[in-house]
Amino acid sequence: MNINKKKQLIKEAIKASENSYSPYSNFRVGAAILCADQKIFTGCNVENASYGATICAERAAAIKAVSEGAKRFIAIAVYGYPAGSKDNKNAKEDQEFNYAFPCGICRQVLNEFADPDMIVLIVRSENNYLERTLAELLPDSFGSANLE
Ligand code: THU
Numbered sequence: 001m002n003i004n005k006k007k008q009l010i011k012e013a014i015k016a017s018e019n020s021y022s023p024y025s026n027f028r029v030g031a032a033i034l035c036a037d038q039k040i041f042t043g044c045n046v047e048n049a050s051y052g053a054t055i056c057a058e059r060a061a062a063i064k065a066v067s068e069g070a071k072r073f074i075a076i077a078v079y080g081y082p083a084g085s086k087d088n089k090n091a092k093e094d095q096e097f098n099y100a101f102p103c104g105i106c107r108q109v110l111n112e113f114a115d116p117d118m119i120v121l122i123v124r125s126e127n128n129y130l131e132r133t134l135a136e137l138l139p140d141s142f143g144s145a146n147l148e
Contacts (some may be wrong), residue, residue: 029057036072
């Protein structure tokens with residue numbers, strides 16, 4: 001996966017976070033998934049007054065992709081930050097908040113549609129991100145092969 005594709009995915013994840021509906025946690029998340037056919041699907045977190053009904057950004061993007069027929073994921077970028085942190089003028093932009101790693105449920109959902117070497121970019125800013133594989137984030141995973 002070349003650097004330009006990574007940058008594009010990161011930009012799309014940051015943009016997707018603008019649609020975050022997160023009045024309860026005030027934690028805004030955007031995600032962008034690159035699929036095998038090179039299409040990109042984005043998502044944001046969508047919260048609910050019944051908190052458990054909340055959907056994470058990664059799963060919003062994943063469900064959009066699969067429901068449009070894109071069932072092989074190559075990479076994902078995830079960008080999450082506490083609302084208001086960007087207003088802190090004393091901090092440098094990329095030092096204001098921690099890396100927002102995908103939660104356990106989202107790792108498992110990604111695993112359904114990806115090989116272990118799927119790239120996961122955990123983004124703090126356009127030029128500040130961590131790179132992991134899905135297998136690093138979800139080792140010894142349970143998958144469809146276990147059911148055979
Ligand atoms: N959230 C995500 O969108 N992705 C994650 O991987 C972790 C958590 C959302 C869910 C909720 O709206 C907010 O972040 C705080 O948990």
